[in-house]
Amino acid sequence: MTRAKFLPLRDESDRLSCRLLTAFVGLLWAATVCLAADPAVRQITVDGKQSWVDTGLDVQPGDMVKIEATGSLKYSDAAQSSGPEGLARGWKDLIRVLPVNDAGRGALIGRIGSEGSARPFFIGERRESRMPVAGRLFVGLNSGSSTAEGEYKLTIQVTSRAKDTETEFKGVLPPITEAELAQIPRRVVDKDGNEGDRINFLVVGTEEQVKQALLGVGWVVVDRSVRDTLLRGALGTLSKQAYLTMPMSELMVFDRAQDYGFAMSDPIQTVMARHHFRIWKAPFTVGGLTLFVGAGTHDIGFDKDQRNGNITHKIDPDTDLEREYIGETLKQSGQVVKLDYVTPKDTVTKAKTAHGEEFHSDGRILVVYLKPENGDVSEQFSDYFCSVLAQNNPDGEELGSCSKWLQTPGKSDMKLGEISKDYRILIVPGIMNTCVADTPAYDKGRKVLTEKYGLTTELLSVPNDSSEANAKAIASFIQEKMKDDKRKFIVVGYSKGTPDLQVALAQEPGVKENVAAFISTAGASGGSPVADSLPMQLDAYLSKVKQGKCQGNLAEGFKSLKKDVRQRFLASYPHPQVPTYSLAAVTTAETVPKTAAQTFRMLSAWDKYNDSQLLKLDQIIPESKYLGVVNSDHLNVALSMGSTFPRAALLEATVRFVIDDLSKSGVVKPAETTKNEPKKKGWADGFGQ
Incomplete structure (x- = not known):
């Protein structure tokens, strides 16, 4: 095991001098000296012949640590070089002993502690996350016993240290009697x-x-x-x-x-x-x-x-x-x-x-x-949904009790008033939405919000492209809309619209600054085994098929839904950028449509809680507020495909709940913020920090 070398600062004045030197002189060598000297920022090299490298950095639960890596490795038996993301997996990986199950060979990985129970985690090119436990941070290669030529250069920075009061549990735990x-x-x-x-x-x-x-x-x-x-x-x-x-x-x-x-x-x-x-x-x-x-x-x-x-x-x-x-x-x-x-x-x-x-x-x-849950707001949300369904019935159909549609039924006598117009609503639908443009997501619900309550609602039909490509389209749309209207958006992601929005919020400038909240409904945040099952010939096949009115590259779109792709994104961006809410869908063998019965049965081998396209756990964005589960298959949640479902009531309830929650949490509306008046801190503060 190798230990990283770094130069510690003698005192606080040294640290200040380094920062001033870098800020005002701007020389590369000055910045390098500071990085090497600052105990919270260090540069480390991991070469292809090393297993684990001791960073010399001790972390505590709740510390925010950012790791960025560049470089390449070349294995003698691999045709391509590997970057920090690792090589694409192949059949030989089935017989290799690699520390991280789902990462490719050569990927940059880390672990906290050197005990046998210390579990390696994927880092890749970039990861910024809170440390879950205390211990020494190690970095290494997902190589097993094989070695490679080349090296990765890492910059490791502690962006914030957790206070004891932030991580200490103060609740009461019941004894086992x-x-x-x-x-x-x-x-x-x-x-x-x-x-x-x-x-x-x-x-x-x-x-x-x-x-x-x-x-x-x-x-x-x-x-x-x-x-x-x-x-x-x-x-x-x-x-x-x-x-x-x-x-x-x-x-x-x-x-x-x-x-x-x-x-x-x-x-x-x-x-x-x-x-x-x-x-x-x-x-x-x-x-x-x-x-x-x-x-x-x-x-x-x-x-x-x-x-x-x-x-x-x-x-x-x-x-x-x-x-x-x-x-x-x-x-x-x-x-x-x-x-x-x-x-x-x-x-x-x-x-x-x-x-x-x-x-x-x-x-x-x-x-x-x-740790007892504090993000589960399903009981509170159920009161909104049940009251909207019983009192307003925006779908205009006989839909019965809310317990038929929601796994956590609530009260139906909640007082419902007007919906605040301080925000506007943007819905980003799932893959192949351009192929079924005559059945837009939440069509009736958007009309009700606009015509009855005067809200500005828009649907952005992104093409069947990668989440990164669609994130750029989302950013361009939001930036253009902000020119004439300074109200922030509440964005709603359905299916692949969820990872498209996650990438936009994390990577595209001008997005999270103009988004007040993010709602995911049956969102593919964690990817789907269904996307993993697509044949290896998909690229060649889809390139030859005329996709009619479908827009974009379906092969690239489906690749963005693969579990390893989405899990890598979550590893790099594990914390929501804005206040985030997750609503999952689950169907059963008795209620799943015949057209989705096969994928439901297959997904049930992983987990019986699925909506025929996504596992329930993969629909819940880490660290989001959990709104609960609707009883529905994947398509029926948002698309009117001939099956009854209170889609309009669901959209109205989620919008009402989130706007009220933002208000209760102290999130200030744009019109209330002035240059001389600092923004109130509330529930949203800390996201993306």
Whole structure:
């Protein structure tokens, strides 16, 4: 392991001198001296023969760190050079041991700490994000054992240090009582009732929190059956997760099979070794919070199943090691506020698995408390939606109760007044919107907002191009509109319109300054496995097909929806640029349209919560305010395709809610801000900082 070299400042006067020298002399050497001397800014070189480089930088939870990289590497067996983003993945990557599952070989990566539980993360050309945990920052290459010629040059800057008061959790966490422990089985059982692994950890947090925390630190969801494996294959990518997600046998707790199985391992070793666990949602809550019960073991080889003589995995008999590993990796997510232990009166310290292996434990159960959610406003939003639907019914149809359309039904007697005209609404629809121009997104809802409430609403039909190309079109549109009207926009992204707007807000000048808020409805923020499934011949095929009235390059548009592309963007820009709100859509096997039934079934191999095009988790923008879930397939949320859905009520409710929320949060309207009067600070401040 290599340690970076840098020159520390002697005192504050040295730092001031450096900054003045750079500002007023403007010489390259002066700027370089300052970068090297400032402990918050340092330059590091990572060459192709290094594994991990110690940056010498210790970070704390909440610190904002920006890393920018340039340069190239050349692997002897690769036709192309690699930049910090890494090489495009190929089939050989399936048998390579790379630290970050979904990143290409040669990508710049990082990690906090040197312990075995420290999970590597993708950096690429640029990443600016809050550090989730405390520790020493290391940077390295996603190369495994292979080396390359060349180097990357990095500039690492701590843009802000977190204050203890910003990261310290001050809430009250409910203890696990003896009565609650008594309701939790001590061990799992197989389908024949044979007792197996012990319950060795508990997680207190919502289902979405648990999945996001685990997926964020490298755990992957394991297939429930061979059928799921085949369905994943139908929508599969060249990912090393294919080894890791092979089916895990179903075991029982609370008289039902596990809700999820998770695994983590280097793929080349997965055939015989992997960290893995199963979790079950408890049929009761702890202090009103959701509880998950887990059983984790570490596969370390193969053994003979004493029940039937077949070959099965051999586990590490010290199951406490896996318990601690699960807890430590979860801490890397930055979502853990407390680790605790409980010991039941009838605890298990020594036993045999269902297939006859002995294991032992100190008898304690780890309790992992995740940070209680403060961005979930689904209950408040449901009051808006239910009241708009019941009192105004802007769709003009008989649509029934709001509980039919919203997973968190609310009150319908909320007082509804006029909608403020201090903002204007811009809707950016999804891919192929120009192909169905006769069915524009939220058509009736926009007309109601304009004709009934006098709002300025516009639809920007971007072409089927990359999110980067469409971001430039969005920026040009907004800048042109601001010439005659200084009111800020509330932008609404539907489907691919969401990543198009995310890129515009993050990368295009003059966009976030003129946007008051961003609403995502069924937005592809995290990408989609459906886009990953497109055939490799897509480029050549679509270039030959006459796409009629469709505008743009569909191949480039679909590439922007690939999960690895969107996840890389989120890694580089993990924090919203403006106040942001996410509304997800979820359908079911009973309600999904026949035309979308196949993709729904395939996506269900990943997660049953999907809208036939996107997984629910991929529709929720990190750090956004969560508005909840509508009961709908992907298209029906915004497009009138012959199926009934209260689209106009949904748009009116989201606009009402966001305008009111901006007002409550202290966001000042443009007309209220003067040169001599500083802007009030509120909820939006801190975004993009």
